[in-house]
Amino acid sequence: MSCEWRPDEQGLQQILQLLRESQSPDTATQRTVQQKLEQLNQYPDFNNYLIFVLTKLTSEDEPTRSLSGLILKNNVKAHYQGFPCAVAEFIRRECLTSIGDPSPLIRATIGILITTIASRGELQSWPELLPKLCTLLDSDDYNTCEGAFGALQKICEDSAEILDSEVLERPLNVMIPKFLQFFKHSSPKIRSHAIACVNQFIISRTQALMLHIDPFIENLFALATDEDSDVRKNVCRALVMLLEVRMDRLLPHMHSIIEYMLQRTQDPDDNVSLEACLSVSLCVSVSLSVSLCVSVICVCVSVCAVHATAYPGS
Numbered sequence: 001m002s003c004e005w006r007p008d009e010q011g012l013q014q015i016l017q018l019l020r021e022s023q024s025p026d027t028a029t030q031r032t033v034q035q036k037l038e039q040l041n042q043y044p045d046f047n048n049y050l051i052f053v054l055t056k057l058t059s060e061d062e063p064t065r066s067l068s069g070l071i072l073k074n075n076v077k078a079h080y081q082g083f084p085c086a087v088a089e090f091i092r093r094e095c096l097t098s099i100g101d102p103s104p105l106i107r108a109t110i111g112i113l114i115t116t117i118a119s120r121g122e123l124q125s126w127p128e129l130l131p132k133l134c135t136l137l138d139s140d141d142y143n144t145c146e147g148a149f150g151a152l153q154k155i156c157e158d159s160a161e162i163l164d165s166e167v168l169e170r171p172l173n174v175m176i177p178k179f180l181q182f183f184k185h186s187s188p189k190i191r192s193h194a195i196a197c198v199n200q201f202i203i204s205r206t207q208a209l210m211l212h213i214d215p216f217i218e219n220l221f222a223l224a225t226d227e228d229s230d231v232r233k234n235v236c237r238a239l240v241m242l243l244e245v246r247m248d249r250l251l252p253h254m255h256s257i258i259e260y261m262l263q264r265t266q267d268p269d270d271n272v273s274l275e276a277c278l279s280v281s282l283c284v285s286v287s288l289s290v291s292l293c294v295s296v297i298c299v300c301v302s303v304c305a306v307h308a309t310a311y312p313g314s
Helices: 009-021 027-040 046-055 062-082 085-098 104-122 129-136 142-158 172-184 188-199 213-222 229-245 247-264 270-284 290-310
Strands: none
Touching: 009 027, 009 046, 009 062, 046 062, 046 085, 046 104, 062 085, 062 104, 085 104, 085 129, 104 142, 129 142, 129 172, 142 188, 172 188, 172 213, 188 229, 213 229, 213 247, 229 247, 229 270, 247 270
C-alpha cells in the first residue's frame, strides 16, 4: 500500500452503511454489525478505510466519522502490533495531517487515536510525533493549535513516565518551557490545556519542571482570577500539588494562597469550589494565624453544606 492509497468506492459505501447501522438502538442490529466489523478486520486495509472516513470524508456526519475513529482506536488497542507497516504509517500520517479539523469532536477523536497509538509503546517508533505536535502549537490556525494541545495533554496524562526518561532523550526539556509560553494565550481553552499538561509532572518533581518552577508559579498567580472556570480549576489543582512537593517556593505567598483558595470555595462553578475546599486542609497544616484558621473552617463547612443540599446523593 503506497501513500497514494485510495478507497474502493463500493467497499467504502459498505463500511459507511455498517457505521450508520451500528448507531441503531436495536440490539440485534448492533450485534450483527459488530460481527461484520470483526470479520472486516481480516482485511489489511480495513483500518485505512476507518481513518479515511474519520479524517477525509467531510461530507459524512460527525457522529459517523467519530465512530469510525473510535472503532479504529479499539483495533489499535487490540491489533496494532499486527498492522502492516504501510497501514500503520498511513494512519499516523493522516492523524497529524488532520489534527486541526474544524470539528471539535473530530479533533478530540483524532487526539484519542494518537494517544492510543502512543500508549502502545509507539512513542519510540514514532519519533516525529512530539516535535510535530509542538510545532503545530505555533500555528496561526486556532483549530490546529487546539487539536495539537488536546493530543499533547492526553499523551502527558497517559505517558508521563516515559516522557521524563532517557528513552526519548527527555523531550520535556523542550516541552515544559513550550507549555509555559501558552499560559498567556488569548484562548481560555489553550490556557487550560497548557496548565493541565504541566500539572502532570508536579508530583513526580520532574527535573524539567523543577528548573522552571519559579516562572511556573508566577504564571499560576497571574491566572488565579481567570475568567474561565477550567483554567481556575487547573490553577487550584496545581497549587495543591505544589503545596505537597515545593512548599519552600510557596511559603512566602502562603497567606495570599489561603485567601485565594477561600475565595475560590465561593466560585460559581461547583467543580472549582469543591477543588478549592478540598485543598484548604493542606494549607491549614502550615502554621497560620488563629483567625485565618477559623475563617477556613467556617467557609469549608458552609461550602460542604451547600454541596450536600444541592447534591444529596453525592
